[in-house]
Amino acid sequence: MKTKLTLYFLFCLNILLAQNTIIIESSEYAIVIEKDSLKRLQYVYFGSKASNLNDYKSIDKQLRFEVKDAADIPNHIYTPNGTWNTAEPALQILHSDGNPSTELEYEKHIKENLGNGVSLTTITLVDPIYKTEVLLFYKVYHEENVFEQWSSIKNNELQAIVLKKYASANLYFKNNDFFLTQYHGAWGSEMQPETHRLTSGIKVLDSKLGTRSNLYAPTNFILSLDGIAKEDAGKVLLGSLAWSGNYRFEFEKDRFNNLRLIAGANNFAAEYKLGANHAFETPHFIYTYSEKGKNQASINMHRWSRKYRIHDGEGNRLTLLNNWEATQFNFNEKKIIALLDEAKEIGVDAFLLDDGWFGNKYPRNNDNAGLGDWEVNQNKLPNGLSNLIKKANKRGVKFGIWIEPEMVNPKSELYQNHLDWVIRQPNRKEYYYRNQLVLDLSNQEVQSHVFAVFDNLFIKNPDIGFVKWDANSIIYNAYSEYLARKKLPQSHLYFEYVKGLYKVLERVREKYPKVPIMLCSGGGGRVDYGALQYFTEFWPSDNTNPLDRIFMHWEYSYFYPAIAMSSHVTNWNKESSIKFRTDVASIGKLGFDIELEKLSKEEKEFCKQALFNYKSFQNIIWYGDMYRLQDPYENPIASLQYVNHEKTSSVVFSFLVSHRFQTFYSKEPILFKGLDPKKIYKIEEVNLFGGEKTEIDQKATYTGEYLMKFGFNPIVSDKRKSVVLKLSEITL
Numbered sequence: 001m002k003t004k005l006t007l008y009f010l011f012c013l014n015i016l017l018a019q020n021t022i023i024i025e026s027s028e029y030a031i032v033i034e035k036d037s038l039k040r041l042q043y044v045y046f047g048s049k050a051s052n053l054n055d056y057k058s059i060d061k062q063l064r065f066e067v068k069d070a071a072d073i074p075n076h077i078y079t080p081n082g083t084w085n086t087a088e089p090a091l092q093i094l095h096s097d098g099n100p101s102t103e104l105e106y107e108k109h110i111k112e113n114l115g116n117g118v119s120l121t122t123i124t125l126v127d128p129i130y131k132t133e134v135l136l137f138y139k140v141y142h143e144e145n146v147f148e149q150w151s152s153i154k155n156n157e158l159q160a161i162v163l164k165k166y167a168s169a170n171l172y173f174k175n176n177d178f179f180l181t182q183y184h185g186a187w188g189s190e191m192q193p194e195t196h197r198l199t200s201g202i203k204v205l206d207s208k209l210g211t212r213s214n215l216y217a218p219t220n221f222i223l224s225l226d227g228i229a230k231e232d233a234g235k236v237l238l239g240s241l242a243w244s245g246n247y248r249f250e251f252e253k254d255r256f257n258n259l260r261l262i263a264g265a266n267n268f269a270a271e272y273k274l275g276a277n278h279a280f281e282t283p284h285f286i287y288t289y290s291e292k293g294k295n296q297a298s299i300n301m302h303r304w305s306r307k308y309r310i311h312d313g314e315g316n317r318l319t320l321l322n323n324w325e326a327t328q329f330n331f332n333e334k335k336i337i338a339l340l341d342e343a344k345e346i347g348v349d350a351f352l353l354d355d356g357w358f359g360n361k362y363p364r365n366n367d368n369a370g371l372g373d374w375e376v377n378q379n380k381l382p383n384g385l386s387n388l389i390k391k392a393n394k395r396g397v398k399f400g401i402w403i404e405p406e407m408v409n410p411k412s413e414l415y416q417n418h419l420d421w422v423i424r425q426p427n428r429k430e431y432y433y434r435n436q437l438v439l440d441l442s443n444q445e446v447q448s449h450v451f452a453v454f455d456n457l458f459i460k461n462p463d464i465g466f467v468k469w470d471a472n473s474i475i476y477n478a479y480s481e482y483l484a485r486k487k488l489p490q491s492h493l494y495f496e497y498v499k500g501l502y503k504v505l506e507r508v509r510e511k512y513p514k515v516p517i518m519l520c521s522g523g524g525g526r527v528d529y530g531a532l533q534y535f536t537e538f539w540p541s542d543n544t545n546p547l548d549r550i551f552m553h554w555e556y557s558y559f560y561p562a563i564a565m566s567s568h569v570t571n572w573n574k575e576s577s578i579k580f581r582t583d584v585a586s587i588g589k590l591g592f593d594i595e596l597e598k599l600s601k602e603e604k605e606f607c608k609q610a611l612f613n614y615k616s617f618q619n620i621i622w623y624g625d626m627y628r629l630q631d632p633y634e635n636p637i638a639s640l641q642y643v644n645h646e647k648t649s650s651v652v653f654s655f656l657v658s659h660r661f662q663t664f665y666s667k668e669p670i671l672f673k674g675l676d677p678k679k680i681y682k683i684e685e686v687n688l689f690g691g692e693k694t695e696i697d698q699k700a701t702y703t704g705e706y707l708m709k710f711g712f713n714p715i716v717s718d719k720r721k722s723v724v725l726k727l728s729e730i731t732l
């Protein structure tokens, strides 16, 4: 029996240890932070949870990072600049007296349970001389193993300070063989992956495009901590900055071969002047970690984003008929009414009228003119939108509309009347992207204007049922008339643009919480978890060639769930059959953007049936878990699977992606995933074209174990380039 005194001693020891050790845990993983004798906080552990809490408290005994003369402590949790740190800083401040140095000492931390499976640990660090207060936030979504980090920097001096760098998160990983998968792209070729080993020095991923970073490189990456990331094995971190503007990720392999990660908004041309007593909050960095490979990590991300982030992430979605690919700018009322008939006939939930419906003085008949002038074009639609909405609703179809309210054509009344609202250098030549410029959302008046574009549409037409919000231009000539007038630094523009955009979207969602809104940006030029809290879905790319989309979907799917990925059947790559195009579009949120009247009777019938089938399994795709079965980069057949939470139903898609070496088609079974090994399933092939018979034995039944251990051959061949299988549990 322990004496009272021993118990008291243990209690005091625990308090002492607890004060030195900060433990941030999800259901499976832990981040452990330790305070050293100089009150600096250091990461001592990142990985799977310990079963004994006390074990965390002695991890640091095994580490021997020391502060030697001017040498850095590599594992500091938010490296400041100008004192002991000689590594890349997370924070760089110019103080009001011109001093460029910062030291951060531990002050306190608190852990709050926010309910709904979420906790928040807030660590307070303070500069002992300048009293700058830095709050580091670690929000944990327990079940999903998702972490969200951001920081807030408060100026406690009497005068303004300048934030030269202000990361959202600074992390540290121990190992010595890190691989990074980064993405690059351009219009029509978004999400091109590249994987490489990280070497000594700093690898930087960033964007300076202002509005649509995906056009160059999205705010996502995959970091593998022990060799190249695999689907079902290995230590993997998926990272994503929730920010719709310039960002910067720095991966620094240090002299111990460990990795420092600094993530945040890009400080390029973006120093921030922070007034006395003001606080600056950074964007949020979101990541999930898995020691079971990429597939589990992406399932974490999907579950988290549906539950906590994407607007109405667990809600319903509308299947669409869009007119962009079918008509471009060339339409009139008659044509649109004919499309409404087709929407009804095929059975989609909504029709979406795309670009070209507005502008009178400068009609929007091409992308040269009219952007910004949001009155209905009298020539094309003499009876206004209201007539079309009425006609759509009469057909049982919702009516959707395209807008691009953040931007303007120089050939527009908006540009002529409000030149000071436009981001441009007053004394230099203008540069255009798609013949347009970006409006200055740092200006509150412009924010109100952009909100009003949305609001007025609904005030006049309350029955609008869907919106596509586009944003085609990047920011050239970054200069704000408004900031100049307010005597604020021009270097605030990139940051304030995004804040301004979020303020507008906040107002939109406050007033219109239910309207589905698609995030679009000249294809997939802008998608991130900052914007997605206001949008129900996004447009991944204008490239709808089904072959390309298989690869893009594959990559996007590491970060975003299928419910958010709009996926349309179009005429891109007409050589592939309507079945192939529709089957590919069915792996996301299905829509059509095609002149249905030009299809043969059989093709149209197929689309109708495929849409009907989609509706029968859409819940599995939208809310289930996704598994990548066979990688299109490494195999002639791509295969992916969705499984519902009860594991009673599943859909498996297989596509022929290579026409070379015919003999290899479907020789091998594909191993299914995510099923219940004990359940018994039947397999039905759906989306068969015309009177085609399936080659699958639909009477046979299989245990989940069989399908996952021995696999199943979907019999993909030159004649069966895409195969959709529906699995259902049977109870005997």
Ligand code: DGJ
Pocket: 324, 354, 355, 402, 470, 472, 520, 521, 522, 523, 524, 539, 541, 542
């Ligand atoms: C770019 C989008 O990605 C397209 O889908 C279409 O809406 C056009 N803009 C319209 O201008």
